Amino acid sequence: MDVCVKIIKNNKDFFDQSLDEIKLLKYVNKHDPADKYHLLRLYDYFYYREHLLIVCELLKANLYEFHKFNRESGGEVYFTMPRLQSITIQCLEALQFLHGLGLIHCDLKPENILVKSYSRCEVKVIDLGSSCFETDHLCSYVQSRSYRAPEVILGLPYDKKIDIWSLGCILAELCTGNVLFQNDSPATLLARVIGIIGPIEQDLLVKGRDTYKYFTKNHMLYERNQETNRLECLIPKKTSLRHRLPMGDQGFIDFVAHLLEVNPKKRPSALDALKHPWLSYPYEPISS
Secondary structure (H helix, E strand, C coil): CCEEEEECCCCHHHHHHHHHHHHHHHHHHHCCCCCCCCECCEEEEEEECCEEEEEEECCCCEHHHHHHHHHHCCCCCCCCHHHHHHHHHHHHHHHHHHHHCCEECCCCCHHHEEEEECCCCEEEECCCCCCEECCCCCCCCCCCHHHCCHHHHCCCCCCCHHHHHHHHHHHHHHHHCCCCCCCCCHHHHHHHHHHHCCCCCHHHHHHCCCHHHCECCCCCEEEECCCCCCEEECCCCCCCHHHHCCCCCHHHHHHHHHHCCCCCCCCCCHHHHCCCHHHHCCCCCCCC
16 A cells, blocks of 8 residues: 655654644544545554654645646646536535534645545645644634635634635635735735725724734724835725636636635635535536
8 A cells, every 4th residue: 555654854843743733633534434524544653763754645746736737737727617616525525524523724725635536536635733623722823824814814713714714715726826815914915805805894803903913093904114114005906806717607706705705704614615506516527
């Protein structure tokens, strides 16, 4: 049997994070004995010459690498609407399962979704190294920035809905090949969100512990210019998901908009998202 062996750097932080991940993978695998929920399988772990080695199932490229390869090779586009629909269902089933165990993934991004089979369009979610239980004292710095939910940036309490936001960002990126909320700072990320999705509700701004870092008292978005050290207002460029996703059909765009609801209370859970009509749209079957 082919396996993947991950060698952990001999460094306390990496070591501790990997032990946490092993614990979570054991916990998750124990609750999914039939391997139904599209999550990485852990087979074994051991120490060798002062290094921790983790043995897990061998998968193929991650979605970031594969998308890049697919685009640069000039071949037939892989991420068609039927395949995006299939990938979405698998990711939502993985999230529904994790969330049902009280876990938040906290770092969902294209690099953390790996292909299991290209022809059958099967994927698996990996990397529980940043995951936490909803009941934990939640860390304020989670998620890779381009996939970070507004409530995390603003310093609001967050929950499993942050994973749903990340999935919305990932689907838009797989459709176009470009990061949806391109940014070089949290402030420019917020400007992109406001420009593409719409304004952030006053209530969220008022309650955010970190709102003052990005918004003036009358809720104008600003950023400090690193070269001049002066504060500058950021005016979000008004556009839309329809404009940003020209290759997507209307059902897909409605679905992505559903996931990218700025207010987490209005954003769907994984279970709710699985009921969206786009996921039962009868596309042509996926050809091998």
